[in-house]
Amino acid sequence: MSDIKKVVLAYSGGLDTSVIAKWITETYNCEVVTFTADLGQGEEVEPARAKAQALGIKEIYIDDLREEFVRDFVFPMFRANAIYEGEYLLGTSIARPLISKRLIEIANETGADAIAHGATGKGNDQVRFELGAYALKPGVQVIAPWREWDLTSRESLMAYCDQHGIEVEKKKGKKSPYSMDANLLHISYEGDILEDPWSEPEEDMWLWSVSPENAPDVATYLEIEYVKGDIVALNGEKMSPATVLEYLNKVGGENGIGRVDIVENRYVGMKARGCYETPGGTIMMRAHRAIESITLDREVAHLKDSLMPKYAELIYNGYWWSPERRMLQSMIDESQEFVNGTVKVKLYKGNVSVVGRKSDDTLFDESIATFEDDGGSYDQKDAEGFIKLNSLRLRLAALKGRSPLDRE
Template identity: 55%
Template sequence: MSKQKIVLAYSGGLDTSVILTWLKETYDAEIIAFTADIGQGDELDGLEEKALKTGASKVYIEDLRAEFAKDFIFPMFQAGALYEGQYLLGTSIARPLIAKRMVEIAKAEGATAIAHGATGKGNDQVRFELTAAALAADLEVIAPWRIEQFREQFPGRAEMIEYAEKRGIPVKASAAKPYSTDRNLLHISFESGMLEDPWFDATREDVRDMYVMSVDPELAPDEAEYIELTFKNGCCVAINGTELSPLEVMDTLNEIGGEHGVGRVDMVENRFVGMKSRGVYETPGGSILFKAHRIMESITMDREVMLLRDGLIPKYAQLVYNGFWFAPERLAIQALVAESQKHVEGTVRLKLYKGNIMAAGVKSDVTLYNPNIATMEADPTQAYNQGDATGFIRLNALRLKVSSGVHGAEGV
């Protein structure tokens, strides 16, 4: 009989390297390692050889950057998603894509299970497993960090390093950085270690080398840079007049934004599992895109449509953060979002300077902004009669007057 096959989300770090061998030994299974290239850069170097040496029977390393940008990042930005007013969901939005591809590989390889190295305290375990539930309900999910046998065997990092050394697992045993990172096309996150103290100042000069995608705003160029983003259907299609694919847009904006130190966020957020956690994020390109998109909407989007869509932003962001990308409610909101974006087109000009993203102009052939109507001078169109405001105010004040007459000022 052939052995059971398990598809493992593999990063090549200490945890997933140990998990690969542990799964192989514990389940007497063939382990198929899967790594998604979603913009990690040189972190992918040598991964295939490393996975095979660690015991993988087969390795998939796939470039999913274009799909990530087009089918995940851009739809999310059309929705204006922002979690708890600050987080642009860089890690959250990547997990459903990785899990989706894992499920596809599992089906193609005849695997009976997928596995991941997410801890039992984080959000990623939920995101991976909710995606699997939505796309392949019969597929088993193995989460070693939630298995008591695994936790007893590896109570700390020292035990994992010792295990790796004994089995010849090629893992660098040098001192780890005092924080953990996760990088992709949209952002890089930093958490744990020294950052677990919310009083720790992550802007200090002695931690400048922690950052990867952006220069310290204090060290950014002394001269501002102007940049123009062209939109169609709520998506950026060109930068400074050059047409670009979604992937090229993200690469270009990351480079430009990083040079000016934009897009850094330091926050304490609420995890889905119930605890608060502190995270530091670099999202240079995403921050520029988010700002430009909002400005573009300001002159092209109907007020009531914007109000309706904006009312759904907290729910949409929560769905992405919590792992419900493939849930029917997210798909339903996305359909409304797509409809709202049909006329969001034109060009936005921004000014980048030492960590700041400033509006510097916006124009559109389908603008709803009419300076002749909005002007404080005489209205040549006579589309708005100021005298009409008297009745408008009187009608809106009626219920307030009635309430005041019954309850007095204290009842308001």
């Protein structure tokens, strides 16, 4: 432990990381630098400065990373239409590589030789933070207190605070029983009654959205403009990436959009039940697939879809900075060159319906697709040879006694 002189801690200002800051100082006899990221979690981050100062921290970083988060992490992920196990839009997962990146940058700026985080030894986040850190600074040391100390309950953490004079903010009113994580893309809920997969979430748990039953009786329409696969304007108004997501979260939440309740397979091996609100991301996913439907070549679209589960798994498991994810990203970004245009969606009581799409780069040709007279642009007789050639192997197999009927 004596070879660690300075540690950069991912610091929220809450109970866990406040205890961690003091514990590292005492256990490792080293200096602690705190880093607090504003990723659009909806809570004021500046109070973390006073809390860190009260702990004797001299170097304190508080960074507004909202635009970088959406521009360089969320948008690239949505170009891939990434979704984990069919339902999870990776809201927590995609925030971790940015936090790791900034931890390493601050370590380089301050001459720190270690980083620290407050992720537990049962979760995915410890993997995500540390894989990112090692990819960006191979020689960095990592301190993960939850894997080292014997403070295993909230009561023991509170007792530690009492012993070491750490002030803990005691909020008035009922404390949420859930473990929550939030950023501009989503908010998650775990723990308490959610640990029983049969228990329905309580309605007052949801913070970002109204229930679909209580959503407005009148639909909301949005026009979403894309350039190279990224949203650049809503209803004709140009917006920055973070502003786009903020607006979509607001209007999506008002219409009861984006709630999911899932049991997912964690990378560390266990199944875990979580509930998520991702209103803006849900709209983005539907709209992006809609603009791709008229601008992407068929085989390019199908190849993207076949590779997407691997891409999503890489992000979920913490491999954002891996060479394979970056290779896939290059291919995905290449596919987006002509993904330009506008999608019209209707939001109504928890549903996102695509009701229109247009693009100067469309591959949709009405003169060919029409059920009316196509003017000779498509010769229907050509389909006969096409079908015969594609059925050749099936006919040969049947002639050799391999018909599915012969095997019943």
